[in-house]
Amino acid sequence: MTDPHLRAVISERRQLINLAYRLLGSLAEAEDVVQETYARWYALTEQQRRGITTPAAWLTTVAGRICLDLLGSARARRERYVGEWIPEPVPDRSEFGGHRSADPADRVTLDESISMAFLVVLDSMTPAERVAFVLHDVFRYSFIEVAEIVGRSPAACRQLASSARRRIRSTPQPSKTEHAAVVRDFKRAWETSDIEALIGLLDPQAIATADSGGLALAFREPIIGGAQIATAWLAIAARAATVELLERTVNGQPGLVALVDDAIVSVYAFDIADGRITRIWAIRNPEKLRRWTTLDS
Known part of the structure; x- marks a missing residue:
C-alpha cells in the first residue's frame, strides 16, 4: 500500500x-x-x-x-x-555553468549560519x-x-x-560587498606578489589554517600573524606559477578558488573584521573538493 x-x-x-x-x-x-x-x-x-x-x-x-x-x-x-x-566547503552553483540537481549541495541554504566562521565555532x-x-x-x-x-x-x-x-562572536560583520572588496584586494595583492599590500589587508593577529587530510601539499600547523601569512602566501605563489584565482562564493560568503589546469585544487574562505582579514581557511583535501572539481569554471 x-x-x-x-x-x-x-x-x-x-x-x-x-x-x-x-x-x-x-x-x-x-x-x-x-x-x-x-x-x-x-x-x-x-x-x-x-x-x-x-x-x-x-x-x-x-x-x-x-x-x-x-x-x-x-x-x-x-x-x-x-x-x-x-x-567541507559548499559552492554556490549559480556561479558555475554546471548543475546537478541530485547533489545535496543544491539543497543547502546559503545563509549566515553556514559561513565557515560560524561552522568553525560550532565545531568547538x-x-x-x-x-x-x-x-x-x-x-x-x-x-x-x-x-x-x-x-x-x-x-x-x-x-x-x-x-x-556565548561562543558566537557578537561583533558586527561586514556586508557582503565589503567582504568581497577585501577578498578582491587580497587576490590582487597575491597575484602581483605585493607583500606590503597583503600585510595591510591582514590583521596582525590573523590566523591561516589549511586542511589537506594528508592528501595534498599544505602547511600542517596554523600560521599566526599577518606578516607570516603574507610571506607564506607569496611562497605558495612562487611555487605554483600556473595557478589561476577566481572569486567565488564559499559557504555563502565571498571567497576564492585556485585552479591548476582548469581543476579546482584549493578553496579559500575568509573571516573579516574592521576591514582586515582575521582568518583564512584553505581547504585542499580533494575529498572535500569533489563538489567543486566537477563544476564548470
Whole structure:
C-alpha cells in the first residue's frame, strides 16, 4: 500500500540536509544521515507509520539523534585525521555553468549560519551544545522539542544553548560587498606578489589554517600573524606559477578558488573584521573538493 505520508516525508529532505550539514560540517556525512533517517522510516511497519502524527518531527528527531551520536565519536576520528580539520566547503552553483540537481549541495541554504566562521565555532562546542544551539537558535525548535532529541530536560537544553551562544562572536560583520572588496584586494595583492599590500589587508593577529587530510601539499600547523601569512602566501605563489584565482562564493560568503589546469585544487574562505582579514581557511583535501572539481569554471 502507498505510504500516505510519502509526499510529506520526501519534502523534508532539504530541511534534513540543512540540519545535518550544520551539525556535522560535512555534506557527505549529512547525506549519509538523511539516508539512514529514511531507512529507519521505511523500516517501520505500515501501522507504525500511520501512528506518527507529524512525520517531519519524527524525521528531525531521528536525524538529530544520529548526528549527536556521530558528533560523540568525532573526537576519535579527528585524532586519526592528518593535520587540521576544516568543515567541507559548499559552492554556490549559480556561479558555475554546471548543475546537478541530485547533489545535496543544491539543497543547502546559503545563509549566515553556514559561513565557515560560524561552522568553525560550532565545531568547538560539545556535541550536546551544538545540537541544542543549532536546533533552537538556527531552526527555531522549542526546547521541549530539543529535549526530545538530546535526551535531556528542556531546562538543561536551554542552558546548553545559552553556553553555546556565548561562543558566537557578537561583533558586527561586514556586508557582503565589503567582504568581497577585501577578498578582491587580497587576490590582487597575491597575484602581483605585493607583500606590503597583503600585510595591510591582514590583521596582525590573523590566523591561516589549511586542511589537506594528508592528501595534498599544505602547511600542517596554523600560521599566526599577518606578516607570516603574507610571506607564506607569496611562497605558495612562487611555487605554483600556473595557478589561476577566481572569486567565488564559499559557504555563502565571498571567497576564492585556485585552479591548476582548469581543476579546482584549493578553496579559500575568509573571516573579516574592521576591514582586515582575521582568518583564512584553505581547504585542499580533494575529498572535500569533489563538489567543486566537477563544476564548470
